[in-house]
Amino acid sequence: MTGTDGRGRGTGGQGTWPTARLAARIEDPSARGIAVTMTDLIRSGDLAPGSALPTVRALAGALDVSPSTVAEAWAVLRRHRMITTLGRRGSVVSGPPSVPHPVRYERVGDFGAHLTLDLAVAAPDPALLPPLGEALLAGARTPKLNDYSRTPITDALLDAVRGTWPFTPEAWLAVGGGYEGVQVLCQALIVPGDRVVVEDPTAARLLDILDALDATVVPVACDDEGPLPDALSQALGQRPALFLHQSRAQVPCGWTLTGRRAAALAAVLESAPNVTVVEDDGIGPLATNPGASIGVHLPHRTALVRSYSKAYGPDLRLGVVGGPGELVERARVLRTFGTGWTSRILQDALAHLLVDEAATRCVREAADRYGRRRTALADRLDGHGVRTHNQDGLMLWVPVADETSALVTMAARGVTVSPGSRFCVSYAEPYLRVATSRLSDDPAALDETASLLALAATATADRLH
Secondary structure, three states: OOEEOOOOOEEOOOOEOOHHHHHHHOOOOOHHHHHHHHHHHHHHOOOOOOOEOOOHHHHHHHHOOOHHHHHHHHHHHHHOOOEEEOHHHOEEEOOOOOOOOOOOOOOOOOOHHHOOEEOOOOOOOHHHOOOOHHHHHHHHOOOOOOOOOOOOOOHHHHHHHHOOOOOOOOEEEEEOOHHHHHHHHHHHHOOOOOEEEEEOOOOHHHHHHHHHOOOEEEEEOEEOOEEOHHHHHHHHOOOOOEEEEEOOOOOOOOOOOOHHHHHHHHHHHOOOOOOEEEEEEOOHHHOOOOOOOHHHOOHHHEEEEEEOHHHHOHHHOOEEEEEOHHHHHHHHHHHOOOOOOOOHHHHHHHHHHHHOHHHHHHHHHHHHHHHHHHHHHHHHHHHOOOOOOOOOOOEEEEEOOOHHHHHHHHHOOOEEOEEHHHHOOOOOOOEEEEEOOOOOOOHHHHHHHHHHHHHHHHOOHHHHO
């Protein structure tokens, strides 16, 4: 049994505070004051994890405030993971304030010495990256070296990227990689509870970012040309604040947005003028197709984030945002609370790489090698009756009979892959996300990998026993 002790504190960590007693502890009945008092009670352990909370309406009545005031306080507590709302069952205490974990991004399982092949991380092959020595020397000669003035983007980097953008942005910003660019734009655009339209499936990191911001994800179906216009039209009926999608080498399905589809999506978005578009180009110069952009049609509502980490090296940690002036400025201001600006040395090092002929040739050769590795595995899987459709990128989206059984089959042989459920909003069919960027070029090794994946693709719980 559970109950309350003499001070109204939950006994056994699972009690319910009487509404009147909780209201008596709240001296400031504003949303901020309620949230502060509740935080103190949760930190002290007076409100233990599992404790049930009064309804919003009941506490509002006891405090003589509007229910929206209590609901606002509850939203703050949820954002910091202190309470959990269970629908009609009300809200319960989760625990002291915590940092949200990117649960999809964090690795699952510890193979230790048993791991023989990692097909979970779609990272660039270090052997295919251009050398950085000359680029870093060029970066060290950047103007204003060690000046404390904040530089959103250096002149050299802007000159290098301007001609590669599919539309003409009002403003530019260098960021610490593509996902930081997406994260800071989302943070600048949305508040907890806002609806965000995303492709389904989509990159696991994007879903983690939206979870951390307490956004409500609205999925849209896609085909080999990108998000479906009819699906987007239906999603807009939920009044989203943002449409977040990938424009090239989409993770995990590997399609690239076509010009025809971009125009159709822009036409649909014309009916929703309050929806901002953020496009994530996570592969940058490694993409084999230029890719279309909704920004060609809606430049004042579209921001494109392009990452250069996979093409030129993850330790450069660089991406570029180009988009509407007001939105980019909001993102820039948010960064002033942290890093302030991206290192001018790294910005000009990337600028050097983008215009250097030898580095450009190296990236093109890498893109060709990645394409051949992906295609070689896809062709072999097709020979086993396992069809994949990735047109570009560093991975394959592999259909399987049962996700768990497929993962167990791979793990038993020391091979790790990513479960497809990490990438899905509504998980209708089981898949594995298989990284192909570091595959061996040896035909025999590729044959062995394909045979194992084909075995995993047909594995079921019954067949494992």
